[in-house]
Amino acid sequence: MENQPSDSLSQDEIERYRRHILLPEIGGNGQQQLKRARVLVIGAGGLGAPILEYLAAAGVGTLGIIDDDMVSLSNLQRQVIHDTGTIGEMKTKSARAAIVRLNPHVRVMDFEERFSLDWSRSHLARFDLLVDGSDNFDTRYAAADAAEAARIPLVTGAVGRFDGSVTVLKPYEAGADGVLNPTYRDLFPEKPPEGLVPVCAETGVVGALTGVIGTLMAMEAIKLITAIGEPLIGRLMLYDALSARFDIIKYRRRPKQAAAE
Secondary structure, eight states, rough: OOOOOOOOOHHHHHHHHHHHHTTTTTTTHHHHHHHEEEEEEEEESSHHHHHHHHHHHHOOSEEEEEOOOOOOOGGHHHHHOGGGGGTSSSSSHHHHHHHHHHHHOOOEEEEOOOOOOHHHHHHHHGSSSEOOOSSSSHHHHHHHHHHHHHTEEEEEEEBBEEEEEEEEEOOBBOOOOOBBBOOOOHHHHHOOOOOOOHHHHHHHBOOOHHHHHHHHHHHHHHHHTTOOOOOBBBBEEEEETTTTTEEEEEEEOOOOOOOOO
16 A cells, blocks of 8 residues: 555645635535545646646645657647647656646656556556546547446546537446446447547647636546535536537436347
8 A cells, every 4th residue: 555645734735725625615624635536647638738737736635647648849739737848758747847836745646658458457546536638539448447447436528629528437336316327338339430530630629628628627526526516427518619608418327238038
């Protein structure tokens, strides 16, 4: 078992998080829960940047970052945790440095590799929440399967051009109706064929959009950690930036097909 930081808040931390502590829904106890939390963020890119920054600023005690990419000039239009001086560095190293500057109370664990089911079997037990800011379906399905197997919540989001989405998955628990919560495959049964969904490198994406969706993902993570509000379980939040419109789509666990006799 790894050594964990003390749950108590120092005077510096009390002042730093005063605006949280003033909120009855969070208060000192909720801030201590944030300090105890161990969150793994997949990707330090467009979504990962605001997720990491806001979770670090909120006082999440341990932040893990997994990414196998380096900072490039074209990243800086949206990946605001990096800057011109970090071009050519591993994104994990650049993000770690930015987090330490923002909040020295946060412990950072960085992994310079690609997230996979094999990797998760050895490392995911160190964390109690997974936030997926990846940009490809292979990683999204792997993250969903890994979080379900580890029985930890998953916050997952995606962006494209001018729109984005966010949802929360806890398929190992039942809802108020006694039915198990839906899985990622209840929402997206199969990966789209290769090349059907273009990536932002081919179609473009508004940088500020990743900030909107990434910040919503960070908010869902904070709600899960502090047990406040109603997380987006069984609900997909959709955002259309051009029309400035949010919509919610509800989804449920699909009934299993009867086994062939």
